[in-house]
Amino acid sequence: ISIQAVACAAGTPSAFRMSAQDSRPSSNPPPSGAVTVTMPEALQRATAMHQAGRLAEAEQAYRAVLAMQPDHPDALHLLGVIAAQRGEEAGARDLLSRARRIDPQSPEAHAHYADIARALGRHDEALANYDRALAAKPDLFEALHERGVTLRAMRRYEEALESFERALRVESRSAVAYYNRGLVQQDLGRHQDAVASYDQALAIAPGFAEAMNN
Numbered sequence: 001i002s003i004q005a006v007a008c009a010a011g012t013p014s015a016f017r018m019s020a021q022d023s024r025p026s027s028n029p030p031p032s033g034a035v036t037v038t039m040p041e042a043l044q045r046a047t048a049m050h051q052a053g054r055l056a057e058a059e060q061a062y063r064a065v066l067a068m069q070p071d072h073p074d075a076l077h078l079l080g081v082i083a084a085q086r087g088e089e090a091g092a093r094d095l096l097s098r099a100r101r102i103d104p105q106s107p108e109a110h111a112h113y114a115d116i117a118r119a120l121g122r123h124d125e126a127l128a129n130y131d132r133a134l135a136a137k138p139d140l141f142e143a144l145h146e147r148g149v150t151l152r153a154m155r156r157y158e159e160a161l162e163s164f165e166r167a168l169r170v171e172s173r174s175a176v177a178y179y180n181r182g183l184v185q186q187d188l189g190r191h192q193d194a195v196a197s198y199d200q201a202l203a204i205a206p207g208f209a210e211a212m213n214n
Helices: 004-009 040-053 054-068 071-083 089-102 107-119 123-136 143-151 159-168 175-187 190-205
Strands: none
Touching: 004 143, 040 054, 040 071, 054 071, 071 089, 089 107, 107 123, 107 143, 123 143, 143 159, 143 175, 159 175, 175 190
């Protein structure tokens, strides 16, 4: 799961939405001179650490958010992302499942859950969850692209090609999407189209070794 995916998840509306509980004045005000950190500020700090690759600090910061609000969906979701980045699939699935139960409309949580299912070879489960993500957010590039990767692994090449095409309509400068489109075109025997896709990938990323080798 990429750092860009973390940024995308952190930008979901619920990440910066304060609940009624968050916005109520505390019955125990902080001591004079103490700095009060709001829930959105705490989450922003946590995601900044996460995007900087400071996973241990980010984990502590997300847990601090959960200490304030144990059912905060974005903190649970992003803790699940950290677990996935560390290769802790079982923990990641648990955290993402909890986040999805609380906020079933989060496209990024569905997409990240699908990423883990795909990594475990559970392609049908992955595909269903990419589709859930796209039902909530049809232009979510990560879900469109990884859905294509999943469909190719399932040898559903025409559907995979359509998913990569949709991904490229969202992000036309993605070298990896052009490369994966080329692989599917090659699978389908469309060799000239595949060469054109590899060339487009190389035009964006000249050092893309995989594209040069195809």
